[in-house]
Amino acid sequence: MISVKNITKVYSDNFYALSxxxxxxxxxxxxxxxxxxxxxxTTLISCICGLIKQTKGLIKVSNFDTLKxxxxxxxxxxxxxxxxxxxxxxxxxxxxxxxxGLFGLKPDDRYIKNIIQSLKLWDKKNSxxxxxxxxxxxxxxxxxxxxxxxxxxxxxxPTSGVDIQLRKEMWDMILQLKRNGVTVILTTHYIKEAxxxxxxxxxxxxxxxxxxxxxxxxxxxxxxxxxxxxFGKKIYEIPNKIKDFDCFITNDNFCLVIKKLKNNKxxxxxxxxxxxxxxxxxxxDIKTEESSLEDIFLDIISERV
Amino acid sequence: MNFNSIKAIYKFEMARAxxxxxxxxxxxxxxxxxxxIVFGAAIGTKISTIDSVSYGAFIVPGLIMLSVMTTSxxxxxxxxxxxxxxxxxxxxxxxxxxxYEIVIGYAxxxxxxxxxxxxxxxxxxxxxxxFYIKHPLLMLFLLILISITFSLFGFIVGIWATNFEKLQxxxxxxxxxxxxxxxxxxxxxxxxxxxxxxxxxxxIFYVINGFRWSFFGTxxxxxxxxxxxxxxxxxxxxxxIGLIFKTGYRxxx
Ligand SMILES: Nc1ncnc2c1ncn2[C@@H]1O[C@H](COP(=O)(O)OP(=O)(O)OP(=O)(O)O)[C@@H](O)[C@H]1O
Ligand SMILES: [Mg+2]
Numbered sequence: 001m002i003s004v005k006n007i008t009k010v011y012s013d014n015f016y017a018l019s020x021x022x023x024x025x026x027x028x029x030x031x032x033x034x035x036x037x038x039x040x041x042t043t044l045i046s047c048i049c050g051l052i053k054q055t056k057g058l059i060k061v062s063n064f065d066t067l068k069x070x071x072x073x074x075x076x077x078x079x080x081x082x083x084x085x086x087x088x089x090x091x092x093x094x095x096x097x098x099x100x101g102l103f104g105l106k107p108d109d110r111y112i113k114n115i116i117q118s119l120k121l122w123d124k125k126n127s128x129x130x131x132x133x134x135x136x137x138x139x140x141x142x143x144x145x146x147x148x149x150x151x152x153x154x155x156x157x158p159t160s161g162v163d164i165q166l167r168k169e170m171w172d173m174i175l176q177l178k179r180n181g182v183t184v185i186l187t188t189h190y191i192k193e194a195x196x197x198x199x200x201x202x203x204x205x206x207x208x209x210x211x212x213x214x215x216x217x218x219x220x221x222x223x224x225x226x227x228x229x230x231f232g233k234k235i236y237e238i239p240n241k242i243k244d245f246d247c248f249i250t251n252d253n254f255c256l257v258i259k260k261l262k263n264n265k266x267x268x269x270x271x272x273x274x275x276x277x278x279x280x281x282x283x284x285d286i287k288t289e290e291s292s293l294e295d296i297f298l299d300i301i302s303e304r305v
Numbered sequence: 306m307n308f309n310s311i312k313a314i315y316k317f318e319m320a321r322a323x324x325x326x327x328x329x330x331x332x333x334x335x336x337x338x339x340x341x342i343v344f345g346a347a348i349g350t351k352i353s354t355i356d357s358v359s360y361g362a363f364i365v366p367g368l369i370m371l372s373v374m375t376t377s378x379x380x381x382x383x384x385x386x387x388x389x390x391x392x393x394x395x396x397x398x399x400x401x402x403x404x405y406e407i408v409i410g411y412a413x414x415x416x417x418x419x420x421x422x423x424x425x426x427x428x429x430x431x432x433x434x435x436f437y438i439k440h441p442l443l444m445l446f447l448l449i450l451i452s453i454t455f456s457l458f459g460f461i462v463g464i465w466a467t468n469f470e471k472l473q474x475x476x477x478x479x480x481x482x483x484x485x486x487x488x489x490x491x492x493x494x495x496x497x498x499x500x501x502x503x504x505x506x507x508x509i510f511y512v513i514n515g516f517r518w519s520f521f522g523t524x525x526x527x528x529x530x531x532x533x534x535x536x537x538x539x540x541x542x543x544x545x546i547g548l549i550f551k552t553g554y555r556x557x558x
């Protein structure tokens with residue numbers, strides 16, 4: 001659906017915001033773009049949407065060049081920006097209708113009403129933007145982006161500043177869009193969000209795309225499992241048989257934590273229980289913990305520093 | 306041509322004009338009346354006629370030009386500056402719309418507003434003075450050409466301006482003085498020789514006199530010269546806009 005080839009963006013002071021990024025986004029998937037502040041997420045999105053011109057490289061949307069065939073590519077795309085660039089004195093309904101017209105479509109009151117209702121803004125339709133809360137403004141931006149029925153939706157931190165309940169509803173809405181065949185690309189600092197709804201994950205840092213993976217593969221490949229054994233009395237030494245593993249004793253000396261990569265079959269609970277029982281120390285509890293996408297993300301980013 | 310997009314911008318701008326309807330409509334009517342009272346009553350008693358046109362009638366085209374030029378420049382400049390300022394320009398830039406369609410939308414609205422105001426001033430004037438327009442069709446044609454020219458110029462100012470100060474600078478420090486000094490309220494023949502010469506370098510002088518000719522059939526400058534100047538200005542603005550977009554000048558980024 002989107003093909004990004006060797007994109008580089010250099011800002012005025014010879015600063016490489018994006019260096020040689022290549023990426024393919026498949027039709028109908030939810031793609032999450034993760035990365036620390038200033039990584040280049042917004043810059044990449046801006047290049048695809050035509051807000052800025054890449055210094056080098058080629059971007060195709062539905063096989064059309066975003067520079068040469070910009071009319072065709074932009075008509076397919078809806079963009080929800082990170083900030084709140086809105087006209088304070090416009091009403092909700094007017095600004096959403098304006099977006100539809102701007103994208104070259106005839107007015108369609110029923111369609112627009114549907115969108116505004118599904119974003120729970122209908123009772124605010126005549127309010128001017130300036131009177132809305134941050135979360136409401138975010139939803140106005142989403143309504144504007146959806147007003148021309150786009151096939152691709154970019155969401156630059158869609159749920160920042162949105163309350164928990166609404167965030168869940170928004171996830172449902174995104175999943176519903178996906179079922180309707182819309183391709184969704186989102187950025188977020190809330191990794192749980194990507195973990196919950198994304199099909200694939202891309203991690204970008206300092207303008208470089210570090211990895212792109214199916215979400216499950218990523219969690220399996222980099223995910224860690226910890227086996228935590230709590231003893232009835234203090235222990236001071238890691239048993240010889242597991243000394244080579246990634247393990248440590250907690251500060252209170254009551255717990256032994258053994259960490260392993262999820263796909264490492266050499267370490268398993270059964271084996272650990274056998275080793276521990278040989279120690280003849282009473283065991284109070286055995287727990288396992290799995291790392292979340294957030295832990296994986298932090299590991300990957302911190303490894304690069 | 307993407308008419309729906311142009312219409313969206315045009316409608317948005319006209320709605321903006323309507324939101325400030327008091328300022329847009331009342332202000333020109335009020336200031337026109339004031340000009341007639343001040344200039345017409347005070348100066349008019351001293352200057353009875355210019356080229357056998359009563360002073361009151363003489364200043365009507367000048368008043369209209371003053372409004373048209375400032376309105377066109379201000380409204381078009383502010384129109385494109387505002388989305389730049391509040392960031393909503395992102396949407397225009399991500400829309401399937403060409404630079405020229407954007408210009409047509411913004412400048413078109415500024416032209417409409419200017420013409421509306423001109424007609425209002427014309428109507429208000431009839432309360433104060435008796436006059437009739439010798440070449441009404443030419444007058445309308447020139448009015449449209451001049452509005453287009455100055456709206457395009459305003460659009461350029463709005464693109465160029467990076468802050469409010471710059472936005473106000475050109476209309477306030479260039480357009481308004483040039484209009485006042487361009488013979489909107491007097492005939493250049495009334496000036497000393499030196500100032501008559503200096504006035505010839507004021508481009509707006511030609512525009513005002515062309516417009517005045519369409520009213521009375523007489524002016525300080527032959528209509529053909531004035532008309533040529535108006536066309537030249539229009540083309541300069543068109544070329545400038547073309548250059549702005551061609552050289553890859555982006556509104557942002
Ligand atoms: N117009 C600009 N001129 C110069 N540098 C810029 C410009 N816009 C962005 N940058 C720089 O490019 C880098 C990437 O910015 P970008 O907005 O893409 O980051 P991001 O990944 O979206 O970050 P965040 O999570 O904070 O939104 C940053 O270092 C930023 O300072
Ligand atoms: Mg960003």
